[in-house]
Amino acid sequence: MTDDAFDFAIVGGGLVGLAIAYGLVRGNQRVVILDEGDNALRASRGNFGLVWVQGKGQGLPAYSSWTQLSARLWPEFAQMLRDDTGVDVALEQKGGFQICLSEAEMRVRVDAVRQLMIQPGFETYEIRTLDRHQLQGYYPGIGPGVVGGSYSALDGHLNPLKLFWALHLATQERGAAYRPNAPVTRITRDASRFVLACKESKAVLAQRVVLAAGLDNARLAPMLDMDLPVRPQRGQILVLERLRRFMDRPIVNLRQTDEGTVLIGDSQEEAGLDDRTSTTIAATLADRAVRTFPVLANARVVRTWGALRVMSPDGFPIYDRSRTQPGAFGATCHSGVTLAAAHALALAPRVIAGDLGDMLAPFAPARFQSARRSMEYV
Amino acid sequence: MFRRACPSRHLIQVTVDAETVNVEAGDTVAAALLALGKDACRTTPVTGSPRGPYCMMGVCFDCLVRIDGKANQQGCMVLVKPGMRIELQHGANALVDVLSAGRVRGTSPGNC
Ligand SMILES: Cc1cc2nc3c(=O)[nH]c(=O)nc-3n(C[C@H](O)[C@H](O)[C@H](O)COP(=O)(O)OP(=O)(O)OC[C@H]3O[C@@H](n4cnc5c(N)ncnc54)[C@H](O)[C@@H]3O)c2cc1C
Ligand code: FES
Numbered sequence: 001m002t003d004d005a006f007d008f009a010i011v012g013g014g015l016v017g018l019a020i021a022y023g024l025v026r027g028n029q030r031v032v033i034l035d036e037g038d039n040a041l042r043a044s045r046g047n048f049g050l051v052w053v054q055g056k057g058q059g060l061p062a063y064s065s066w067t068q069l070s071a072r073l074w075p076e077f078a079q080m081l082r083d084d085t086g087v088d089v090a091l092e093q094k095g096g097f098q099i100c101l102s103e104a105e106m107r108v109r110v111d112a113v114r115q116l117m118i119q120p121g122f123e124t125y126e127i128r129t130l131d132r133h134q135l136q137g138y139y140p141g142i143g144p145g146v147v148g149g150s151y152s153a154l155d156g157h158l159n160p161l162k163l164f165w166a167l168h169l170a171t172q173e174r175g176a177a178y179r180p181n182a183p184v185t186r187i188t189r190d191a192s193r194f195v196l197a198c199k200e201s202k203a204v205l206a207q208r209v210v211l212a213a214g215l216d217n218a219r220l221a222p223m224l225d226m227d228l229p230v231r232p233q234r235g236q237i238l239v240l241e242r243l244r245r246f247m248d249r250p251i252v253n254l255r256q257t258d259e260g261t262v263l264i265g266d267s268q269e270e271a272g273l274d275d276r277t278s279t280t281i282a283a284t285l286a287d288r289a290v291r292t293f294p295v296l297a298n299a300r301v302v303r304t305w306g307a308l309r310v311m312s313p314d315g316f317p318i319y320d321r322s323r324t325q326p327g328a329f330g331a332t333c334h335s336g337v338t339l340a341a342a343h344a345l346a347l348a349p350r351v352i353a354g355d356l357g358d359m360l361a362p363f364a365p366a367r368f369q370s371a372r373r374s375m376e377y378v
Numbered sequence: 379m380f381r382r383a384c385p386s387r388h389l390i391q392v393t394v395d396a397e398t399v400n401v402e403a404g405d406t407v408a409a410a411l412l413a414l415g416k417d418a419c420r421t422t423p424v425t426g427s428p429r430g431p432y433c434m435m436g437v438c439f440d441c442l443v444r445i446d447g448k449a450n451q452q453g454c455m456v457l458v459k460p461g462m463r464i465e466l467q468h469g470a471n472a473l474v475d476v477l478s479a480g481r482v483r484g485t486s487p488g489n490c
Contacts, residue, residue, distance in 0.1 A: 141473070241450045242423040244472040259424045260470045295473055300450050303440075 005178075006027075006032045009206035011184045011220060013220075013371035014044035015160075015336035016343060017212030018167035023133040032177040032204055034184050034196060041232070043214060044336060046307020048265045049257070050250060051093060051338045054127050054152035059299040062362035063316050067335070068123060070342035077341035078158070078244050084173055087166035089158045090258035091231040096155030096168050096250045097130075097138070099146055099292050106147045123124060126328040127152045138249065141267060147250075159258055160337050167340070175334020179204075182215070187223045188371060189325060206337075214310045216343060217332050226320045227365040230262060232308035233334075234271040236281045238264040238289075239303040240296065254289050256331035264289045264297065267311075275306045286300045309334045319347065319363040322357050329356075381410045392462040401458050408434060408441040408453035416466065419453060420444050423470035443467055 008024050011019045013035030024031050036042075053071050057064030057273035071093065078091040098107040113127045131148045138151075172178055182198040187209065189195065196204045211220050219229035250256075253266035264285045282304055290297045310332055312318050317333035329351050333339055350356050356364075382402075391402040394414065399411035408431035411419050418428035420442050431441035434454045441453040443463040453464075 242470045244470045246473040298448075299473075302450075 001014065006030050007202065007208060008032070008315060009034060009098060009194065009209045011196065011209065011211050012216070013168075013178065013180070014042055014212065014214050015164060015167065015340055016214070016331055016333065017210070018044075018164070019211055019336070020212060020331060020348050020351065021171045022167055023025055023344035024175070024352065025171055025176050026344070027349060027352045029352060030175070030333050031171070032179060032206065033180045034198060034204060035178065037181045041215060041308050042274065043307055043310055043334075044164050044304055045161065046235075046237070046275070047160050047337055048255070048263060049157050049163075049337060050236070050252065051091070051156040051158060051244075052095070052096065052252065052254070052335065052336075053125070053154040054096065054150060054252075054282050055112065055116065056087050056335075058119075058121065058372045059314065060362060061119045062359070064116075064191055065123045065362075066342060066359070067344060068069065068125065068154065070339045071156070073345050074340035075157070077344060081163075081166040085166050085169040087162055089163045091156065091158040091165055091323065092249075092258075093154070093156030094249050095151060096157070096252065097135070097149050097151050097155040098252045099135070099142075099149040099254075100148065101145050101147065103147055109150055114195070119249050125154055127151065132171050139293070141246070141293050141295055145291045145306035155250065155256075157255055158337065163337065163340065164304040177297055183216075184220065185307040187220065194328070196302075198214060205346060206245070208351075209329070211328070211330040212228050212332070214332070215262045215308065217310070217334040221320070221330050224322045224330070226322045226328065226330045227368065228312075228318050228320060228330045228332050229365070229368060230310050230312055230318075230332050232271070232273055233270040233311040234267070234306050234308055235304045236264060236267045236269075236276060236277050238282055238285050238301050239305075240264070243299065243302045245275075251292065253285075254292060265373065270321035273307075273308070275308050277306045310336075313368055317363050318365050319356055319360045320365050327354070337376070379415065379417055386418050390460045391459070392458055392460070392464055396466045397465055402488055403436065403458065405458050406476075407435075407443060407445060407451075407456045407464055410458050411443070411453060411484060418466075420467035421469055426469060444471075 007029040009032045010021045010033045013033045021031050021033050031081035056067050078089050088275050100109050128151045139172050182201050184196045186197040187198050193205045194209045211217050221228040240262035247256040254264050256262050267281045311334050320330040386402045388403040392401055392405045392426045420429050429440045431454050431473045437457045442450045443453045445451045446463050449471040
C-alpha cells in the first residue's frame, strides 16, 4: 500500500481519533493515524475512566441521548476490543453515585436533576435521590457529613489506560497505519486529495481527513473551513495505594479501579497549557474524599497527576463537517472515554457515509457563531 | 543470599511477622530483611507475584512492607528501631487494615 492510497487520515491518536479510526477500519477503510510523540499533552492518558451518564445534557438534551447510546453500546464495544486484542478494559456498568456533603449541595443536586429531566425532548432515565441512610446500604463506611446523593444505574467505569492500549492494538491489528512523532503542521488540498504536511516527515495524502487532535483542533480546523474552538481545562487526580476491593460502584469523584487503586478526582481549573499539579487542589480533593470515607485518611497517596481536558465553550461535543472541503470532518469532546463506543460504532459509520445525519446535527459548531459574533464587539 | 561484608556490631531487637529477631542498628528495614534471608517482602496486589527490595534507594517501590501497623512503607527508606514491628505484605491492604493503622498511631480516622 502506498501513502496516497489512504482513504482516511486521522489527525490525533487520542481516544477520540483512535475510536473513530477503529470504526473506520471495521468499515474496511484504509486509515492512517498521525500523532505526536510520547510527551504530548494528551487527555486520553490522564483521565478518570468513568463511563458516565447521570447529570449530562443540561441545555442540550441530545447530548444525554448520545451519551446514553454510547453507554448502551459499551458492552458490545468492550467485547469487540477483547476479541480483537485480548485486552479486557475492565468495563463495569453497575451504576454510580454522586455524593452530597451538605444540605445545600443536596438541594442543588435535586434541583439540577429535576431541571435536566423536564427539558423538552429529554430521553428520560432514572436518577434516584438517596438519603444518607439509603447510601449506607451501598457504602457502610460513609462519613457523618454525607447528607445523601444520587444514583443512576447507567453509570460505570473502566480502566482508561487499558482502553487506550486496546484501541492502539485493535486499530493496527485491523490494518491502520500509526505514525507517532508526525504532528500535522498544515493541511491543504491537491485536486481530489488532502495533503497533510507533517513536521520532520513526509507529507501524507488521503481522500478524506478527520481532525481529532484534541487541543490542536482549534488551530487546525480553520485550515479546512471548520470550527472547533476548544480550550484546555485542567483536572488533577490523586492516586492512593492499592486496597482490597471496598467500593462496588464508582462515585463521580472517587472510584476504585479493577486493580484496587483508589482514584480521587474531578477538579476543574483554567490553567492554560500547564498540566502540573498543586497542593491546594490536592488538599481539596483529599478533603472531600475523606469526608466521604473517613477511613481513607489513613490510606497513602502514591502519586498525583494533572491533565488537560479538551473543552468546548458550552462543554458539549463538537462534530463538524466542512462544507467547502468535502471529505473533511472534525470531532472533539470532553468525555472521550464515555463516548468511545458511540464514536466507533455510531459516528464512524456516519463519517464513512459522508454525512453526519440528524442525530449529530445538534453538535455542529454553528451553535457558537452567534455567541462569537457578539463577543467580537466586546 | 546476602551476606554481611562486616560482622554485626550493634544488634537490636525487632519483630518480623511477630517473630523476634536481631538486626543491625543503622540498617534500613529492607537491608535488615535481606540480611535475614527474607528476599521477598511482599506479594503484588494484582497477580500475587513475589517482590523484594531492588533499588535500595527509594525509587522502585518494590520493598513495600508494613511497619508498626502501617502498610505500604518503603523498607529501604526507614531505619530499624528497637521494638519495631515489621510485617511482610500479602496482596492488597484491606480498608480495615488501614483503619487499624489509624488506631495504632493514635489518630482517629477522619482527622487528617
Ligand atoms: C483529568 C481528566 C479526567 C477525565 N475524566 C474522564 C472520565 O472520567 N470519563 C470520560 O469520558 N472522559 C474523561 N476525560 C476526558 C477524556 O480524557 C477526553 O475527552 C479524551 O481523552 C479526549 O480525547 P482526544 O483524543 O480528543 O484528545 P487527546 O487525548 O488530548 O488526544 C489528542 C491527540 O492528538 C494529538 N495531536 C495534537 N496535535 C496534533 C497534530 N497537530 N498532529 C497530529 N497529532 C496531534 C496529540 O498528541 C494527542 O495524541 C477526562 C479528562 C481529564 C483531563
Ligand atoms: S528498594 Fe526500591 S524503593 Fe525500596
